[in-house]
Amino acid sequence: MAFFGTNGVRGIANDYITPQLAVDVAKSLGTYMGSKGTIAIGRDTRMSGEMLKSAAIAGALSAGLTVIDLGTAPVPAVQYYVRDHADAGIMITASHNPREYNGIKLIAGDGSEFSREGESEVEKIYYSKQFASANWDRTGDLRTANDANEYYIQGVIDHVDAENIRGKRLKVVADTGCGAGSVTLPFMLQRLGCEVITINAQLDGTFPWRNPEPTPDVLTELAEIVRITGADMGVAQDGDADRAVFVDENGDFIDEEVLLAMMAKYILSLEKGVIVTPVSSSQRMADIAKEAGVELIWTAVGSINVARKMMETDAVFGGEGNGGLIFPKHQYCRDGGMACAKLLEIIAAGTTLSEFAKSVPLYFNSKTKTVCEDLKDTMERVTATVLEGTEKVDTTDGVKIWYDDGWVLIRPSGTEPIVRIFAESKTKASAEELMLEGLELVEKCK
Ligand code: MG
Numbered sequence: 001m002a003f004f005g006t007n008g009v010r011g012i013a014n015d016y017i018t019p020q021l022a023v024d025v026a027k028s029l030g031t032y033m034g035s036k037g038t039i040a041i042g043r044d045t046r047m048s049g050e051m052l053k054s055a056a057i058a059g060a061l062s063a064g065l066t067v068i069d070l071g072t073a074p075v076p077a078v079q080y081y082v083r084d085h086a087d088a089g090i091m092i093t094a095s096h097n098p099r100e101y102n103g104i105k106l107i108a109g110d111g112s113e114f115s116r117e118g119e120s121e122v123e124k125i126y127y128s129k130q131f132a133s134a135n136w137d138r139t140g141d142l143r144t145a146n147d148a149n150e151y152y153i154q155g156v157i158d159h160v161d162a163e164n165i166r167g168k169r170l171k172v173v174a175d176t177g178c179g180a181g182s183v184t185l186p187f188m189l190q191r192l193g194c195e196v197i198t199i200n201a202q203l204d205g206t207f208p209w210r211n212p213e214p215t216p217d218v219l220t221e222l223a224e225i226v227r228i229t230g231a232d233m234g235v236a237q238d239g240d241a242d243r244a245v246f247v248d249e250n251g252d253f254i255d256e257e258v259l260l261a262m263m264a265k266y267i268l269s270l271e272k273g274v275i276v277t278p279v280s281s282s283q284r285m286a287d288i289a290k291e292a293g294v295e296l297i298w299t300a301v302g303s304i305n306v307a308r309k310m311m312e313t314d315a316v317f318g319g320e321g322n323g324g325l326i327f328p329k330h331q332y333c334r335d336g337g338m339a340c341a342k343l344l345e346i347i348a349a350g351t352t353l354s355e356f357a358k359s360v361p362l363y364f365n366s367k368t369k370t371v372c373e374d375l376k377d378t379m380e381r382v383t384a385t386v387l388e389g390t391e392k393v394d395t396t397d398g399v400k401i402w403y404d405d406g407w408v409l410i411r412p413s414g415t416e417p418i419v420r421i422f423a424e425s426k427t428k429a430s431a432e433e434l435m436l437e438g439l440e441l442v443e444k445c446k
Contacts, residue, residue, distance in 0.1 A: 003126065004119040006302055006414065008105030010094050013048035017102045019055035025104050026056040026090060027131040028122045030063020035132045037087035040107075042070040042078035042148065044093040044180040044240045047205035048102045052092045056104065057142060060090070064134030066141050070148040072203060074180040074241030075105070076335040077152035081145070083111025083331060093180070096213035096238040099206060112311070112332045113304040152337070153188045159330045160341045165348045166193030171231040172344070173197045175222040178204040179212055181241030181336060188337055192344060197229060212239030214323070216253040223251035232347055237336045243323035244336030246343060248353035257282040257321040261360040263339070264317055266346050267327075268292040273316035276309045278302070279400045280409055281321045283424055287361045300397035301411070307332045363406075364428040366435035369420045370442055375412040378419065381445035382410055401438075405430050408438035 003009060009025065011017045029039070039060055043049035053069070060067050068086060070078055075091050082089035089107030097103070106114035106122065114122075125131065134140065172194045176182040182201045189196045199221060200209050210218040214236035226234040226247055234247035246254045254262075261284035264275050272294050277285050278301040289296035297313060299305040303324050310318045310328055319325035324334035327342065346356055372378050379398070386393050392402040398411030406425030413420060419442050423434035 003123045007095055008091075008093075008103050010097060010101055010103035012100050013046065013052070013102035017048070017052065017104070019051055022052045022055035022092070022104060023059035023062075024126055024129070024131070025122070026059030027063045028125040029088065029090065029106060030060050030065045031125045031130070031132040032118070032122050033065065033088060035064035035134060038066040038068060038085075039088045039090060040068045040070055040078060040082050040086040040145070040148070041090045041092070042073040042075075043091070045072060045178060045182070045203045045205045046092075046094065046099070046102050046239070049092050049205060052102055052104070056090050056092065061140035061142060062134060063132050064138050064140055067143070069142060069144045071144070071146070072180055072183055073148050074152070074184055074337065076242050076331065076333055076337060077149050077184060079107055079111040079333045080152045080155050080331055081148040082107050082109065085145075091240070093240040095240045095242070096211075098211060110332070112307050115304070115308070149184050153184055153191065155330060156188055156335075156337050156341050157191060159327065159338065160192075160345045161348065162192060165341075165344045168348045169193055169195065170233070170344055170347060171195045171197070171229060173199065173222055173225045173229065173231045173234040174201065175199045175210075175214070175219065175234065175236040176201050176241070177210055177212055177214060177237060177239065178202060178207050179237060179239035179241060181237035184241065184337055185235070185237060185340065188341065192341065194344070197225060197231065199225065207239070214238055214243070214245045219245070219247065219253065223247045223253065227251040233343060233353055235340045238323070241336045242334040244339045245323045246340075246353065248357060250354055252354065254353065254357055256323045257284060257363075257365075258357050258360055259323065260319050260321050260325065261285055261288055262346075262356055263319065263325055263342060264288050265360055266342070266356075267317040268294060271316050274313045276306050276313065276315045276318035278306060278320055279394055279396050279398070280411070280422060282363055283407065284361050284363060298394060298396055303334050363424050363426060364431040365422065365424050366428075366431040367420065367422045368435055368439055369418050370439060371417060372412070372419045372442070372446055373417055375417060375419065378442065378445050379410075379412050382441060385441065385445060403434065406434050408434045410438050410442060
């Protein structure tokens with residue numbers, strides 16, 4: 001497994017993710033940057049956050065970089081700050097992973113996620129231990145900035161119809177899960193004229209009340225409070241607040257694929273243009289693009305692939321079906337705060353979330369996984385087999401086969417000897433059937 005996974009380096013804090021590792025990653029970044037420039041650094045609320053941030057700062061200063069310490073901030077706030085005020089960034093976070101984890105994520109100078117190529121260069125330096133080391137009179141300067149979160153909140157507000165939202169005095173329940181969103185989301189909602197009820201909004205890296213991953217099963221309190229208080233919406237963020245999920249005014253969880261489609265539909269009602277999503281996303285996106293008469297581009301799985309393709313094609317919207325939505329007018333990264341503000345804009349325009357959710361096409365999903373020892377060979381045989389057939393096939397990431405009534409996606413795991421099979425169709429039964437066909441194909445090719 002590569003040193004940098006899908007979302008930076010991750011592992012158990014002070015076990016795999018040690019201060020020494022943080023020093024060396026920051027030194028590697030400084031070496032990669034030619035010992036020149038300024039980086040901004042932020043952290044989520046994890047217990048080891050201060051320890052690892054301090055270590056990363058020391059490494060960067062040693063390599064000769066100037067460092068701006070942003071303190072506790074959501075990833076999208078750090079990304080927004082880096083875009084306008086620094087040459088790169090470091091975020092100390094393990095996002096939605098369980099409490100004992102932490103990690104390090106690099107941010108590119110334009111505020112987007114670090115490219116895979118960039119990461120592999122930094123990784124080479126990390127393993128070579130050939131770090132640039134500034135002369136005694138050239139070690140870097142450290143500054144702190146206390147305005148990154150405010151700068152981000154204002155950025156979000158500037159990109160929605162704030163006046164209309166304020167006029168509606170919406171009631172919102174916000175569950176920031178004791179994570180980094182606690183320092184921005186309640187304040188942003190307040191500034192948008194909302195009546196805000198917060199839960200889990202104290203900064204606590206032990207995540208005492210729920211996992212940092214906002215799955216429906218840990219959001220029962222949120223749903224209940226929305227029902228009791230008659231709120232217009234409930235919002236929950238993951239540990240570093242780049243993703244947000246929602247419950248509607250009835251307290252019902254909005255499936256993330258439905259959320260993605262709702263937002264695509266809304267954005268396309270404002271302006272026409274390309275939309276971008278990974279091959280794992282729902283057919284709803286294709287239906288919505290078709291209805292609006294715009295192009296939909298499928299990418300490999302991973303928000304960075306979506307963001308880069310959006311930049312290339314000047315897309316108007318993109319995102320993943322996990323609550324990671326990207327609004328290019330604001331910035332090219334997943335942004336939970338922006339997603340929340342945009343949903344408020346939708347409600348303020350005169351609908352309810354449950355009503356709007358019903359306006360996107362209905363699909364059903366089915367998924368399974370199977371253990372597979374030689375992933376590469378198996379996937380090659382799967383690809384060869386389907387390419388011989390007559391179905392429409394996409395090999396952007398894994399193998400996706402389109403049928404008249406749906407699709408099946410066969411993807412190897414990046415971290416385990418497992419092949420995952422996802423299917424989607426207009427009925428539960430046919431989704432199940434497509435999934436079983438996919439499974440059978442993989443079993444035959446093992
Ligand atoms: Mg996250």
